Amino acid sequence: MKKLLKIIILLPVLMVLMMVVTVVVMMKMDHNAKYEVSTENTTIPQFTEMDIPFDHKLDHNKSLPFLGSAIIDIDNDGQEELFLGGGPEQQDKLFSFKDGSFVDVTDSTGLTKKETKDATFGVSVVDADRNGFADLLITRTTGVWLYSNDNGTFIAKKLPITLSDNTTPLSVAISDINRDGHIDLFVAGYIHKELAEGQSVFREGYGGSSVMLLNNGDNTFTDITESAGMTYVHNTFMGIFTDIDNDGLEDLVVAHDTGHVKTWKNKGDNTFEDVKNPDSDRFGYPMGIAVSDYDNDGLTDFFFSNVGSTPPKMMVKGDLTDDQVFNEKWILFKNQGDFKFEDVAAKAKVADYEFSWGAIFEDFNLDGRDDLVVSENYVGLPPFHLKFLRLPGRFLVQNENGEFAEVGAQSNIINKRFSISPITADFNQDGYPDLVHVNLEGRSKAFISKGGDAAYLKVQLPNTIESIAAKITVKLDNGKTLYRDYVSGEGLLSDQSHIQIFGLGNAKATEVSVKYINGKTDQRTGSFSNETVTL
Numbered sequence: 001m002k003k004l005l006k007i008i009i010l011l012p013v014l015m016v017l018m019m020v021v022t023v024v025v026m027m028k029m030d031h032n033a034k035y036e037v038s039t040e041n042t043t044i045p046q047f048t049e050m051d052i053p054f055d056h057k058l059d060h061n062k063s064l065p066f067l068g069s070a071i072i073d074i075d076n077d078g079q080e081e082l083f084l085g086g087g088p089e090q091q092d093k094l095f096s097f098k099d100g101s102f103v104d105v106t107d108s109t110g111l112t113k114k115e116t117k118d119a120t121f122g123v124s125v126v127d128a129d130r131n132g133f134a135d136l137l138i139t140r141t142t143g144v145w146l147y148s149n150d151n152g153t154f155i156a157k158k159l160p161i162t163l164s165d166n167t168t169p170l171s172v173a174i175s176d177i178n179r180d181g182h183i184d185l186f187v188a189g190y191i192h193k194e195l196a197e198g199q200s201v202f203r204e205g206y207g208g209s210s211v212m213l214l215n216n217g218d219n220t221f222t223d224i225t226e227s228a229g230m231t232y233v234h235n236t237f238m239g240i241f242t243d244i245d246n247d248g249l250e251d252l253v254v255a256h257d258t259g260h261v262k263t264w265k266n267k268g269d270n271t272f273e274d275v276k277n278p279d280s281d282r283f284g285y286p287m288g289i290a291v292s293d294y295d296n297d298g299l300t301d302f303f304f305s306n307v308g309s310t311p312p313k314m315m316v317k318g319d320l321t322d323d324q325v326f327n328e329k330w331i332l333f334k335n336q337g338d339f340k341f342e343d344v345a346a347k348a349k350v351a352d353y354e355f356s357w358g359a360i361f362e363d364f365n366l367d368g369r370d371d372l373v374v375s376e377n378y379v380g381l382p383p384f385h386l387k388f389l390r391l392p393g394r395f396l397v398q399n400e401n402g403e404f405a406e407v408g409a410q411s412n413i414i415n416k417r418f419s420i421s422p423i424t425a426d427f428n429q430d431g432y433p434d435l436v437h438v439n440l441e442g443r444s445k446a447f448i449s450k451g452g453d454a455a456y457l458k459v460q461l462p463n464t465i466e467s468i469a470a471k472i473t474v475k476l477d478n479g480k481t482l483y484r485d486y487v488s489g490e491g492l493l494s495d496q497s498h499i500q501i502f503g504l505g506n507a508k509a510t511e512v513s514v515k516y517i518n519g520k521t522d523q524r525t526g527s528f529s530n531e532t533v534t535l
Contacts (some may be wrong), residue, residue, distance in 0.1 A: 034309075035349040037405035042397055043365040043454070044410050047435065047447035052095060052102045057087040058379065058441040059119075063141070064168060064193050065379050068123035069438040070495040071425040072134050073463075074109060075152035080425045080497055081105065082436060083136065084444060085120025086113065092120050092138075097427035102446065110153045116142050122171030122238070122493040127464045128183050128219065134463045137185075139169040139493075144187060146219060160220050161187065166195050167208035171493050175241035175250045176465045178270055179518055182215035183465050186252060188236040199380070200318025202258045202283055207235035210254075214270065228271050234259050237287050240489050242300055242469050243517065245339045250469040250517055253302055255286040258318065261304055261331065265339055277333065278343040279304075282325040285316070288421060288492035292361030292370040293483040295402055299335035300485050303345075305356035305374060305492075306330050310391070311381070330356065330374075349403045354391050355381070358421025358492030362433045366454035366503030368482055369398040375419035375492070379441055390416040393437060413447050415439070425497035431456035431530055433501055438494065455504040458532040459512060461486055463498055466516055474502050475511040477527075504529060 056067060068085035074094065082095045082102065091113050095102040113120070118141040128135045129148050136147040136154070144161050147154040163169060167189040177184050189208030197206065212228045213221035225231050235257040241250040249266035256262065261279040264272040279286065290303040307316050307328050317326050330353050332345040345351035355378055361370040376391035383389045393415040396404035408414055415437040427434045432449035439445060457474060461467040470486040484500050502509070509528040514535055515521050522535045 034352045034406070035403075037349050037403045038399055038401070039397065039405045039407065040399075042399045042405070043367060043452060044397065044407050045365040045432070045452065046450040047412050048450060049412060050101065050446050050448065052082070052084070052436065052444045052446055053104065054084055054093050054095070055443055056084070056440055057090045059088045062088045062193075063119040064121070064170070064190065065440060066119070066121045066170065066493055067420045067438060067440045068120045068138060068493045069421060069423050069436075070123040070125050070136065071423060071497040072125045072136065074134070074149060076133065079429075080427070080499070082423070082425070082427075083123055084438065085123060085138070088119050089117045090119075100428075108152070110155065111147065112156070115145075115156055115158065116140055118142050121169070122188075123495055124172050124174050124488055125463070125495045125498065126174055126183060126468070126488065127462075130181075130464065137172050137174065139171055139187070141168050141192075144169050144172060144185070161185075161211075161213065162223065163187070163189060163211065164209040166191055168192055170236065171238040171489065173239035173241050173252065173489050174465065175468050176517070177250065177266065178214060180215070180217065181465065182217055182219070184215050185213040185221065186239045186241070187211050187213065188238050188254070190235045190237070190257070198318070200258060200316050202318050202320050202324075205233050207233055207257070209233050210236045210239075212272075224270060229274070230264065230272055238289060238489060238492060240289050240291060240487055242291060242485050242487050243471065244300060244335065245337065246299070246471070248517065248519060253289060255289050255304060257287065258285060259283060261286045261333070263339070263341070275339050277341050279327070279331060282327040283320055284327040284331075286331060288356065288358035288375065289490065290359040290361045290372065291485060291487045291490050293485070294361060294370045294398065295334070296368070296481065296483055298483055299337055301335050302333040303350070303359050303361065303372060304331040304333070305359050308354040308356055309352060310355035349405075350396065353394060356394070357419060358438075358494060360422045360424055360491050360496060362424045363501065363503035364433050364435070364449065365397060365452065366432060366456050366501075367505050368476075368480060368503045371398050372396045372404055373422040373424075373435060375415075375421050375437060377416065377418045379418045384418070387416055392416060393419055393422075415445050417442050417445065421491035421494040423491060423494050423496060426458075426499070426501060431458070431501070455506065455508065455529045457502045457504055457509045457512070457528050459484075459500040459502065459514075460532055460534045461498070461500075461514065462535075466518055466520075467498075469517045471515045472500055473511075473513045474509050476504060476507040477510050478507040480507065499532070
């Protein structure tokens with residue numbers, strides 16, 4: 001009888017222990033490579049890891065768990081700086097890469113957060129006042145701020161933007177939809193932290209409200225959300241303007257939380273049409289957006305992160321009904337033209353990975369094929385507070401077959417911290433893109449490329465609103481053609497280097513042409529290799 005009583009008492013403990021062991025085993029197995037992908041004839045780039053001397057502080061009681069970042073050349077000296085946003089009551093920071101390390105240059109720039117003490121979320125970079133220097137657009141709980149730049153010195157101004165009472169502006173997508181030369185904004189809205197009902201609420205009408213804003217010509221704005229046909233209520237992470245169907249109009253791609261990917265077609269009269277895509281009839285957690293013509297066919301493609309294989313489906317399906325289709329897999333939209341897409345994530349060998357945040361495309365080995373980097377680990381998931389259970393982040397090179405091989409360990413790119421987004425620029429000026437994982441609640445981590453023998457071409461457009469959604473075409477002497485869109489906001493709450501790096505392999509470029517969204521074109525012909533073409 002006593003033995004039976006002991007068993008009865010111990011049974012709940014044993015069951016809990018078994019559940020814990022099961023979770024640990026499953027999460028460790030989740031780290032394993034998901035596919036066998038050939039890397040024959042594909043160079044595996046090599047990197048040197050270093051910390052960036054800034055410890056981001058997250059206050060879970062005051063702030064949503066997000067962090068803004070950007071690449072900006074503050075004084076037009078050709079050396080790009082790294083912007084990292086601070087948490088509540090924490091100063092934002094600017095770093096310059098000097099003598100092989102990142103140096104804090106914030107104090108010399110006048111970049112302060114004395115006007116507000118809330119966390120910094122999204123960041124976009126553009127010369128908003130047209131004085132020849134790149135400015136910063138920054139979202140915080142209190143609103144959207146413009147940091148005007150005068151040769152490396154910033155002056156802050158809160159923009160007069162009205163949002164719903166329950167809404168935090170999480171990020172800003174920028175374009176000039178009416179062609180008046182001024183920045184227009186899509187502000188992605190997320191529900192205030194204190195009003196959130198949970199992390200897996202899919203029901204229609206729950207969340208913050210996003211807005212489409214038309215510039216009045218003086219950086220005040222008119223809300224055209226309703227007249228543009230874009231009124232909705234749903235938590236939204238981000239949007240990106242780019243010309244999806246090559247009709248000379250910038251369309252808008254949007255990632256909802258607990259919802260869908262949205263593809264809004266620009267109709268040319270300040271209105272947008274919500275066009276169906278492969279994600280329209282299923283539900284998931286699309287968060288980060290990466291943009292690339294990854295197969296070099298002249299049509300822009302999109303990658304979207306998702307919760308992946310990490311959390312149990314029963315935990316993340318939330319309030320979805322049995323007849324609503326749930327998709328946890330990573331998403332890769334191949335553009336088929338005419339605003340039609342195919343989700344080819346499984347075909348490209350990127351579907352079955354883990355919980356992820358921001359993502360970017362970049363040609364890290366300069367072979368003419370864009371590679372993919374994805375941020376991982378969620379500060380709000382309890383098992384991730386044990387470092388050995390955290391995910392490594394994914395660094396995937398694209399092979400000759402259009403498939404993506406995970407080579408993070410081989411490239412020395414492992415980040416078991418809470419990364420919100422990757423961010424890329426050529427910090428050491430060797431032509432090879434470098435990488436930063438922007439980490440929440442801790443130090444961000446940089447990975448500086450060790451270079452190689454491949455050639456590159458950098459293309460630099462004016463950092464003005466006219467360049468957003470421009471189409472860049474580079475023709476090579478081996479008959480190949482490379483395509484790139486000039487986009488703002490790729491990743492998640494981040495803005496990448498606006499200097500476009502094209503990998504030439506062992507070829508040379510013979511022609512560089514740009515078609516701007518306002519219809520203007522520019523072209524250079526010659527023999528280009530390991531240099532920058534400025535247009």
